[in-house]
Amino acid sequence: MGSQQFGIDLETANRIAQEVKQAVEGGTEMCLVIGGGNIFRGLSGAAKGMDRTAADYMGMLATVMNALAMQTALESIGVQTRVQSAIPMTTVCEPYIRRRATRHMEKGRVVIFAAGTGNPFFTTDTAAALRAAEMGCDALFKGTQVDGVYTDDPRTNSDAERYDKLDYLDVLTRDLRVMDASAVTLMRENRIPIVVFSIHEQGGLAKVLAGEGVCTTIGKVRSQETA
Structure with a gap:
């Protein structure tokens, strides 16, 4: 969305694509899970009186639009990609097939997962955790508006302090709202660390990925070859 109030900002998409390219050129196998809040949020639609199931499906379709935009940005700078959607729409992208996604990554392609889990009532956080577990990722990297997890929102509270490291249970018991509780629990059960960093830092x-940036690590990082 960039600095816009709505929609896709191509400059922002291109900048993030450059970030991904730099990571891939560094030797990381990478898959992306794309949200759709810049176009439509199912929860917001439901809050205004829309049927929650219909609103969530609309949100999933928004993620497909963002995934295609990211694919275009990556392909334009020489990064091979595949978009896989949890909601089959073979005219525009592949259906989600785990083994096929694995083969794409083995061939150096960036796989972009769209349409969340394909089910209403589940957030993009849960979809990211699910795909990380299914794909056997070494870590889940979450790009956010701030450079880690804080005791409070640093954008409104200047006294908020950033955590360098946290345990999964710390996040759940302190209700830190980094990700949905179901997503954190899934990562805990599969022993996949969550690394929270700012998507805005060049x-x-x-x-x-190199262990040098400012971030918060939830859980213990085993390896960072696959993100």
Whole structure:
């Protein structure tokens, strides 16, 4: 969305694509889970009186639009990609097939997962955790508006302090709202660390992959070869 109030900002999409390219060129196998809040949020639609199930499906379709935009941005700078949607729409992208996604990654392609889990009432956080577990990722990297997890929102509270490391249970018991509780629990059960960093820092993704950037790590990082 960039600085816009709505829609896709191509400059922002291109900048993030450069971040991904830098990470891939550094030797990381990568898959992306794309949200759709810049176009439509199912929860917001439901809050205004829309049927929750219909609103969530509309939100999933928004993620497909964003995934295609990211694919275009990545392909334009020489990064091979495949978009896989949890809601089959073979005219525009592949259906989600785990083994096919694995083969794409083995061939150096970036796989972009769209349409969440394909089910209403589940957020993009849960979809990201599910795909990380299914794909056997070494870590889940979450790019956010701030450079980690804080005791409070640093954008409104200047006294908020950033955590360097947290345990999964710390996040759940302190209700830190980094990700949905179901997503954190899934990562805990599969022993996949969550690394929270700022998506706005130039070169931030490559830095945290190298263990040099500012971030918060939830759980213990085993390896960072696959993100």
